[in-house]
Structures are given as structure tokens and as C-alpha cells.
Amino acid sequence: MEGLLDDFMPRIFDLDNDLLMQPYTVDDVKKALFSMAPDKSPRPDGFSPAFYQHFWNEIGPDIANFIIGCIIGGEFPVGMNDAIITLIPKKTIPVTMADPRPIALCNVTCKIFSKMLANRLKWVLGHVISDMQSAFILSRLITDNVLVALEVIHYFNRKREGRDGWCALKLDMAKAYDKMEWQFLKVIVRRMGLNTGFIELVMRCVTTVRFKVGINGDLTNYVIPSCGLPQGDPLSPYLFILCAEGVFPIYYRELFGKGRNTVETMRYSVAVVFNVQQASNIGQYLGLSMGVGRNKREVFSFIEAKLKHQLGGWCKKILSRAGKEVLLKSVAQALPTYTMSIYFLPLSMCERLERLMNKFWLTSGGGSGGGIRWMAWDRMCAPRSAGGLGFKNLHKFNVALLVKQGWRLLTTPNSLAGRLYKARYYPKSDFLEVSMGTNPSFCWRSIMAGQDILRKGCFRRIGNGHSTAIWKQSWLPDKANPFITSPLIDHDEHLLVSELIHPLTNDWDITKLNALFEQRDVELIVQIPISLNYEDKWCWRGDLRGCYSVKQGYRMQSGMHDLEVASSGVWRKL
Numbered sequence: 001m002e003g004l005l006d007d008f009m010p011r012i013f014d015l016d017n018d019l020l021m022q023p024y025t026v027d028d029v030k031k032a033l034f035s036m037a038p039d040k041s042p043r044p045d046g047f048s049p050a051f052y053q054h055f056w057n058e059i060g061p062d063i064a065n066f067i068i069g070c071i072i073g074g075e076f077p078v079g080m081n082d083a084i085i086t087l088i089p090k091k092t093i094p095v096t097m098a099d100p101r102p103i104a105l106c107n108v109t110c111k112i113f114s115k116m117l118a119n120r121l122k123w124v125l126g127h128v129i130s131d132m133q134s135a136f137i138l139s140r141l142i143t144d145n146v147l148v149a150l151e152v153i154h155y156f157n158r159k160r161e162g163r164d165g166w167c168a169l170k171l172d173m174a175k176a177y178d179k180m181e182w183q184f185l186k187v188i189v190r191r192m193g194l195n196t197g198f199i200e201l202v203m204r205c206v207t208t209v210r211f212k213v214g215i216n217g218d219l220t221n222y223v224i225p226s227c228g229l230p231q232g233d234p235l236s237p238y239l240f241i242l243c244a245e246g247v248f249p250i251y252y253r254e255l256f257g258k259g260r261n262t263v264e265t266m267r268y269s270v271a272v273v274f275n276v277q278q279a280s281n282i283g284q285y286l287g288l289s290m291g292v293g294r295n296k297r298e299v300f301s302f303i304e305a306k307l308k309h310q311l312g313g314w315c316k317k318i319l320s321r322a323g324k325e326v327l328l329k330s331v332a333q334a335l336p337t338y339t340m341s342i343y344f345l346p347l348s349m350c351e352r353l354e355r356l357m358n359k360f361w362l363t364s365g366g367g368s369g370g371g372i373r374w375m376a377w378d379r380m381c382a383p384r385s386a387g388g389l390g391f392k393n394l395h396k397f398n399v400a401l402l403v404k405q406g407w408r409l410l411t412t413p414n415s416l417a418g419r420l421y422k423a424r425y426y427p428k429s430d431f432l433e434v435s436m437g438t439n440p441s442f443c444w445r446s447i448m449a450g451q452d453i454l455r456k457g458c459f460r461r462i463g464n465g466h467s468t469a470i471w472k473q474s475w476l477p478d479k480a481n482p483f484i485t486s487p488l489i490d491h492d493e494h495l496l497v498s499e500l501i502h503p504l505t506n507d508w509d510i511t512k513l514n515a516l517f518e519q520r521d522v523e524l525i526v527q528i529p530i531s532l533n534y535e536d537k538w539c540w541r542g543d544l545r546g547c548y549s550v551k552q553g554y555r556m557q558s559g560m561h562d563l564e565v566a567s568s569g570v571w572r573k574l
Contacts, residue, residue, distance in 0.1 A: 010193030016124040017195040029064040032115035044082045045107045081110050081208045104230035114235040131416040136237045144417040153290045154441035178228040188246040292442040296346045303336045311360045340398040344446035350394040400553035403450030407548040463534035465497030476524040486517040
């Protein structure tokens with residue numbers, strides 16, 4: 001094992017270790033506790049986080065002293081790291097033991113301990129984990145990996161000529177958490193450069209666990225594991241991506257250069273070496289289909305099938321209108337969210353899903369009839385203050401989710417997905433200026449569906465002005481038209497805002513402003529404060545933090561961007 005990791009260099013240094021090994025305080029314990037969902041299932045101790053949160057004023061100091069004492073003392077009391085494994089079916093009809101997903105229900109005190117370690121570890125992972133991993137890292141999204149994979153597969157599909165070919169190897173690490181060797185974990189975190197004291201705390205959480213498995217309402221005897229990371233422990237995801245970071249160099253050393261020629265003999269040789277099957281398409285990746293052809297309805301039919309299955313089960317129950325509303329909003333309309341965050345669903349697909357929901361809403365009792373459509377779905381999607389019921393219009397919601405992908409390409413251009421899409425579609429401009437391009441992937445077509453909304457809502461917040469183009473970008477404090485309206489004439493179209501700042505006063509150069517712009521533009525420019533210590537950045541209009549949210553994108557499409565839903569106060573009076 002050590003020999004395979006000879007080339008692995010430390011990535012965590014003294015400054016990071018100083019942050020990790022700072023003394024733990026009562027505030028750290030409280031922060032970890034109150035970041036947990038209060039209504040999680042009871043653990044072996046019989047208490048949920050809600051109990052500890054509700055009675056924090058009474059028992060908080062004792063809990064904090066106990067957990068900090070465990071950190072300093074070097075051992076756990078017997079039973080603290082016990083957990084109950086609950087088997088959650090991954091299939092409708094589980095057949096083998098590989099079908100259920102084992103979730104460990106840990107004691108709240110042990111979970112607080114793990115959460116405190118995780119809260120510190122996650123702050124150093126950003127520069128430790130490579131860009132190729134996007135899950136569980138601050139400021140990264142797992143959908144970035146999907147975007148990259150989709151674009152790569154699209155390139156493979158359209159490349160039909162040339163001397164050199166390409167191939168892709170899909171690795172599926174089945175039961176990866178359960179098969180993680182503790183010795184390998186310890187070697188990896190030591191190679192990473194983690195402090196020895198922090199490694200001991202981590203390994204104590206991992207190696208002292210005891211399980212009881214819940215089967216048919218009864219608990220088995222204790223199971224003492226010799227490997228694996230418990231699913232349900234807050235620390236497990238971070239430890240897993242650290243181990244995956246150590247595995248990647250091993251794979252790369254073996255795979256680099258072996259798939260460049262995809263003639264039949266080479267395909268066969270690669271398949272034999274890795275003991276894998278050849279496939280014409282890669283199938284699904286992270287729950288999404290990698291090949292979307294002309295027949296969109298067939299590709300996305302699984303969403304409609306899932307919705308029918310859910311609604312079919314609910315129709316057998318006697319539910320009130322309020323109960324149906326809760327189920328539709330919290331479950332049914334959330335089903336396609338993950339797919340819609342990557343793909344632009346056909347309008348006909350959205351309408352079919354909405355008809356199914358409308359039929360369920362209007363069916364009385366437990367009957368199977370459609371009922372009378374007393375109100376159109378579009379009116380039911382209006383907010384309550386406007387006479388509707390607040391349901392989502394799926395098409396507008398789909399676009400709002402895709403705007404978020406465009407927002408990330410605009411605001412995080414150095415991410416792996418941002419660099420890939422910029423190199424492919426807009427190497428000399430930004431996302432707001434790009435057109436569809438030639439032979440685009442379906443994923444890029446989907447992201448482009450939200451470009452107009454993004455143009456309307458975003459603007460440049462001026463700092464030192466070094467990265468904002470005067471004539472091309474929106475940066476004036478005017479909601480109706482944030483662009484410069486003065487004619488360009490003979491001026492340089494690439495002129496930057498920084499050139500309008502006087503070098504001696506560090507304020508706007510009024511003489512230059514009057515020479516370049518009309519009175520309307522000058523009045524707006526002088527309203528902008530200059531902050532030379534900060535870089536220019538993209539901001540979303542209407543949000544205090546300047547960040548885009550799906551809610552704001554949806555409201556903009558619905559014509560409610562400046563409308564406060566509760567402004568009328570009618571429901572408060574009732």
C-alpha cells in the first residue's frame with residue numbers, strides 16, 4: 001500500500017493543522033448540535049436531536065463538558081459509539097441483501113463529536129481535494145461532475161473521424177463506504193499531512209463503533225466491524241473523498257494513454273485488462289442519463305412513471321385538500337428537481353406532469369375519476385395573495401433551476417465545469433455574451449434556456465473597476481436599463497471602468513465622465529461608491545447578498561420580482 005502512494009505529496013500544512021487543532025469550546029458543541037435536523041429517528045439512547053436542542057439551557061453545559069472531555073481524555077465511554085443499522089430499500093421489491101441501503105443511526109452525543117470534527121475538516125478540504133471531486137466541498141456542486149461528464153460524452157459521440165480515438169472507463173465502486181479499509185484510511189490521512197492528534201480523533205470515531213441491525217422490528221446482537229465507514233455519520237463523507245483522492249493517482253497511473261486508439265483490437269484489450277464489458281453508451285451517471293437523443297419523451301419517461309406511482313399510492317388514502325396540497329408541493333413537485341437542474345424538459349412533458357397533479361388534486365375521496373377542473377392549473381400556480389394556491393409552474397421552475405447553472409458558470413469561471421464550458425463555447429467572452437454555437441450538447445442547450453433571465457437580473461458591482469467593460473456589461477444602478485446608453489463613436493469598446501477613476505483622488509474623474517457620456521449616464525455613475533480594495537463581481541439584483549436563488553428566478557418569470565407576497569396583509573387579518 002505504501003508503495004502505491006509514494007508519489008502522493010502532503011497537501012495539509014502547519015497553518016491548516018493549527019486551525020484543526022484549536023481547542024474546542026462550548027460554542028463548537030452548540031453549533032454542531034443545532035446544525036442537526038431536530039426530527040431525525042431516535043438513536044440507541046432513545047433521544048433525537050430535538051431533545052438536546054429544546055433543553056439546551058438546562059443540559060447544554062453538561063453535554064459540552066462531556067464531549068470536550070472525550071476529546072481531551074482520549075477514549076469514549078462504553079456504548080457512546082453504538083449505532084442501529086436501518087435497512088432502507090433502494091428498490092421497490094428488494095430481493096438480495098445488496099438491495100437495501102444500510103443507514104447507521106448514531107447516538108446524538110457521538111454525532112455531535114463527529115460533527116465538530118467535520119465542521120473543521122471541511123474548511124481545509126477546498127484546497128486539498130482536486131477539482132475533479134465536487135461532492136461535499138464548500139462552493140462546489142455535485143452537478144459540476146454531471147456537466148463535465150455530459151460534455152465529454154457528447155464529444156465522444158460527435159467525434160467520428162481522425163487518427164486518434166477516445167474511450168471512457170466508467171468505474172462503479174459498489175458498497176464503497178462498507179469496503180473502506182481502516183488501514184488505508186489511516187495511511188491516506190497521514191500522507192495528506194493531517195496532525196497526528198486529529199488523526200487519532202478521526203480513527204476513534206471510525207474504529208470504536210458497534211452495530212445492531214434492525215430487522216422486522218427487532219435488533220440483532222452486536223456486530224463489531226473491521227472496516228467501513230458508517231453511513232449517517234457526519235464525518236464519513238469527508239473521509240471518503242479523502243480516500244478517493246488517494247485512489248485517483250493509482251487509477252491515473254494505470255489508465256493514462258491506454259485508451260487513445262479505439263480500434264476494435266484496442267477496445268478488446270482494454271476490456272480484458274480491466275475485466276469490464278464494452279458498451280455503446282455509458283448509461284446513467286449520478287442518476288441521470290448520459291445520452292439524450294431526439295426522443296426526449298422516452299429519456300424522461302421515468303419522471304412521469306415515478307409521479308404516477310406516487311399519486312397512485314396516495315389516491316388509495318382519504319386525504320383532505322390541505323393534505324393533498326402538502327403532498328403535491330413537498331413530494332410530487334420535488335420529484336423532477338434534480339433532473340430539471342441539468343436538463344431542459346420539453347414543454348409537453350411539464351404539461352403532462354401538471355395534468356397528473358391537477359387530476360389528483362381535483363379527485364374527490366379515493367375515487368379514480370378526474371373530477372371537474374374548477375380552476376386552470378396556471379391560476380392555481382399563482383401566489384395566494386393573487387388568488388392562487390402557490391403551486392409551481394414546472395416549466396418556469398425548470399428554467400429557474402437552469403439559470404443557477406448559468407450563474408455558476410458566470411461567477412465561478414475557475415471551477416472544472418466553468419473552465420471546460422468556457423474553452424468549448426466562449427473562449428473569448430463570458431456566458432452572457434455567448435450564442436448557442438455549433439453542434440452544442442443538449443446540456444449546453446439546456447443551460448442557454450436561462451440566459452435571458454440571467455441577463456435581466458444580474459449586474460456588475462464595481463470595486464476597483466479592473467474587470468468590468470464600460471460598454472459591454474451592465475453596471476449602472478438602474479433596474480430598467482443598467483447599460484451605458486451614450487454612443488460609442490470613436491471610443492475604445494474594450495475600455496474598462498478603472499480608467500474612469502482619477503489616480504490621485506481615487507474617485508470618479510468628472511472631467512472624463514462629461515467628455516465620454518451623456519448626462520443620464522454621468523448621474524448614474526457618480527452614485528456608485530468606489531472600493532479600490534475589492535475586485536468587481538457579479539451580483540443579482542434584488543438580493544441583499546447579491547446571490548442568485550431559484551426562488552428569485554422563478555418570481556422574475558412570473559412577473560413577481562418586485563412584488564412582496566405578504567404585502568396585502570389580507571391573510572394576517574383573517
